[in-house]
Amino acid sequence: MNRILGIELRRSAAPGSALVLLVVGVLLLFFAEGIAFATGWMQLAMTQRLYLALLWPLALAAGAWQARREHRSNVTELFASTPRPRAQRTVPTLGAMAVAVVCAYLAMGVAGGLWIIGTAEYLPASVFVVTAVGALALIAAAWLGLAIGRLLPRLVTAPALAVAGLALLLLIPGATRPRGWLALVFSPIYEMNMPGAYSTVPGRASVAQAAWLAALAGGAVLLFASSGWRVRVAALLPVVAGAALAVAVMPHQSRFVTDAIDPVARELVCAADEPPVCVSRVHSGLLSEVIPPAREGLAILAKLPGAPTRVHEDTTTYVPEGYPPWHEDVVLLEIEAGPNGHLLDADTAVTDVVAGAFASPPGCEKSAGLAERLAAAYWLIGREPVAGEANDPEDIAKAVELWRSLRQLPDDEAKARVAALRRAAVTCSVGEELTSSGTR
Amino acid sequence: MRWLTLYLRSRRAPMALVATGGCAALMWSLWSAFSDSRDVGVQMVVLTVLLLVAALTATLGGPDDALEGTAGIAWPPRRIAHLLVAFLVVVVLLLVTLATGARFGPAWLVVRDAGGLLGLTALSATTIGTARAWFLPLGWTLAATLFPRSEPVIGRILTWQAQPPESTAATVTAGLLALGGLTAYAMTGPARRAPAEAAQQ
Numbered sequence: 001m002n003r004i005l006g007i008e009l010r011r012s013a014a015p016g017s018a019l020v021l022l023v024v025g026v027l028l029l030f031f032a033e034g035i036a037f038a039t040g041w042m043q044l045a046m047t048q049r050l051y052l053a054l055l056w057p058l059a060l061a062a063g064a065w066q067a068r069r070e071h072r073s074n075v076t077e078l079f080a081s082t083p084r085p086r087a088q089r090t091v092p093t094l095g096a097m098a099v100a101v102v103c104a105y106l107a108m109g110v111a112g113g114l115w116i117i118g119t120a121e122y123l124p125a126s127v128f129v130v131t132a133v134g135a136l137a138l139i140a141a142a143w144l145g146l147a148i149g150r151l152l153p154r155l156v157t158a159p160a161l162a163v164a165g166l167a168l169l170l171l172i173p174g175a176t177r178p179r180g181w182l183a184l185v186f187s188p189i190y191e192m193n194m195p196g197a198y199s200t201v202p203g204r205a206s207v208a209q210a211a212w213l214a215a216l217a218g219g220a221v222l223l224f225a226s227s228g229w230r231v232r233v234a235a236l237l238p239v240v241a242g243a244a245l246a247v248a249v250m251p252h253q254s255r256f257v258t259d260a261i262d263p264v265a266r267e268l269v270c271a272a273d274e275p276p277v278c279v280s281r282v283h284s285g286l287l288s289e290v291i292p293p294a295r296e297g298l299a300i301l302a303k304l305p306g307a308p309t310r311v312h313e314d315t316t317t318y319v320p321e322g323y324p325p326w327h328e329d330v331v332l333l334e335i336e337a338g339p340n341g342h343l344l345d346a347d348t349a350v351t352d353v354v355a356g357a358f359a360s361p362p363g364c365e366k367s368a369g370l371a372e373r374l375a376a377a378y379w380l381i382g383r384e385p386v387a388g389e390a391n392d393p394e395d396i397a398k399a400v401e402l403w404r405s406l407r408q409l410p411d412d413e414a415k416a417r418v419a420a421l422r423r424a425a426v427t428c429s430v431g432e433e434l435t436s437s438g439t440r
Numbered sequence: 441m442r443w444l445t446l447y448l449r450s451r452r453a454p455m456a457l458v459a460t461g462g463c464a465a466l467m468w469s470l471w472s473a474f475s476d477s478r479d480v481g482v483q484m485v486v487l488t489v490l491l492l493v494a495a496l497t498a499t500l501g502g503p504d505d506a507l508e509g510t511a512g513i514a515w516p517p518r519r520i521a522h523l524l525v526a527f528l529v530v531v532v533l534l535l536v537t538l539a540t541g542a543r544f545g546p547a548w549l550v551v552r553d554a555g556g557l558l559g560l561t562a563l564s565a566t567t568i569g570t571a572r573a574w575f576l577p578l579g580w581t582l583a584a585t586l587f588p589r590s591e592p593v594i595g596r597i598l599t600w601q602a603q604p605p606e607s608t609a610a611t612v613t614a615g616l617l618a619l620g621g622l623t624a625y626a627m628t629g630p631a632r633r634a635p636a637e638a639a640q641q
Contacts (some may be wrong), residue, residue: 022580032587054586061578072571155461159494159574166582170483171474219506 005389014100016213017062025108035339038370045130050192057165063145064158071153110301119285119341137188140217191257200262206251215242297353331356364428501570501630548605556614558622
């Protein structure tokens with residue numbers, strides 16, 4: 001059996017399919033929508049799952065193409081006349097196709113992994129589960145393709161099957177709305193787009209998806225290996241049972257994956273030496289890049305009375321709403337990994353830290369505006385405010401104006417106003433601190 | 441007339457035409473049943489064109505292409521006519537829907553994609569054989585419909601199938617593919633395979 005499997009691996013459509021899936025997968029990872037997986041391993045695993053949107057239909061087509069081989073070579077009758085069970089002939093083919101698609105999927109993951117291996121450190125077990133479900137989805141697609149390709153040995157079967165598969169994946173979310181969890185059961189790509197830094201796929205969702213995909217693959221095997229209508233009808237049984245099991249296991253709530261937050265990824269990891277600088281665990285690979293600008297920012301802030309002494313990553317999540325604990329002596333810094341895996345906006349990190357000292361607790365109504373924060377920060381740094389990429393030019397113009405008026409004041413007076421702004425921001429009572437001297 | 445009948449039979453044209461019509465009818469009824477909008481979504485239109493072209497792919501080769509090549513017949517005009525008729529079948533089937541409740545348009549997009557994809561299929565058939573001719577059109581079109589890029593120009597060229605009809609880059613790409621496919625197929629015909637393999641397309 002192993003010898004036949006080896007021959008199948010070399011001589012069937014398996015190596016070609018693996019190569020096509022790998023090349024397409026890697027191109028998608030890096031060029032389809034920019035590099036969206038640079039934050040970490042979980043993001044890579046979820047992005048790979050998203051690109052099953054294309055790989056899944058292609059695996060279907062690959063299976064259907066392979067299943068037409070006997071028909072193409074005109075040996076169907078010859079093989080049917082051999083006194084051997086059909087399973088003996090089908091198992092190596094099934095094995096070869098499964099090995100091919102799994103290898104391609106894993107190699108695609110390796111290609112993405114090489115890109116982030118220097119910066120991504122947090123590797124939760126669920127990454128392997130998400131990847132395994134993706135590989136299982138490809139196996140199910142290839143085997144389903146084999147089964148359908150054997151039943152309909154026509155040239156058009158494979159491309160038509162691929163188009164149908166793609167259409168199915170695209171239509172599932174619309175067809176199941178408003179029951180989003182149904183789409184999550186049946187579509188391996190659903191809710192895998194744009195994973196945030198603390199995203200995860202809950203285990204129950206993966207278990208439900210694995211149950212459905214395994215049932216689909218099992219049904220496809222029965223269909224492919226069948227030699228009579230009884231077995232073909234029986235192939236429906238595992239599919240129906242798997243669907244029922246998956247629907248039962250999947251929690252019946254919408255946005256189940258989108259709203260999932262990995263608390264471990266969000267926990268803070270701190271630098272050993274003083275002053276403390278902490279980032280979330282998922283960004284722990286960026287800690288060494290965050291420390292220098294963070295400490296430089298803290299040194300600049302030290303001029304102020306009651307200056308903050310620590311920098312933490314801003315681990316705020318908006319859906320579901322969650323804020324990091326508020327401390328007066330902590331500056332919250334937003335950290336994001338750029339497409340190359342390294343710290344995005346490393347140039348403005350110092351300014352972000354200094355401006356972060358003028359932020360207010362969450363839910364504060366009377367917080368300092370962006371212009372005021374920038375003016376105060378740049379006064380402390382001693383440079384004219386410059387526009388960041390995301391900033392509104394109006395805010396920058398106003399910040400420059402405020403900054404100039406601060407510069408014209410005597411140093412003590414200006415410092416007193418900036419210190420007053422900091423006090424007011426922390427206590428959530430910002431008024432006209434930068435422009436009037438009354439609040440000393 | 442007798443020649444034409446035999447030719448069409450050897451290319452399994454009736455079967456392919458039935459499949460093409462069936463695919464078009466299926467896509468049309470799917471959209472009519474599941475959408476309130478009269479204009480079919482662009483993704484669906486591109487995928488339908490791809491499906492129809494794929495259904496006609498089998499007619500590009502006969503049971504024994506090597507044997508055909510030995511016949512004392514002027515093949516190039518016949519092959520050109522074959523491709524043009526296939527193109528007309530796809531375009532007419534979809535343009536007829538413009539008068540119905542589910543419109544597969546805009547017309548220029550259908551014409552451009554049908555021409556480009558048919559040309560690409562013909563080009564593949566001359567290089568890697570009819571049986572494998574759908575590989576590249578399928579993979580390329582699925583990728584382009586899922587992830588169309590409008591910037592920069594190279595993005596418009598690489599995802600020409602899904603560009604809006606007014607895109608010049610897409611039109612030029614489709615035109616080149618159509619012309620290249622037409623010329624290559626007319627000159628050389630489908631790639632020769634061993635008869636045993638070619639026999640069952």
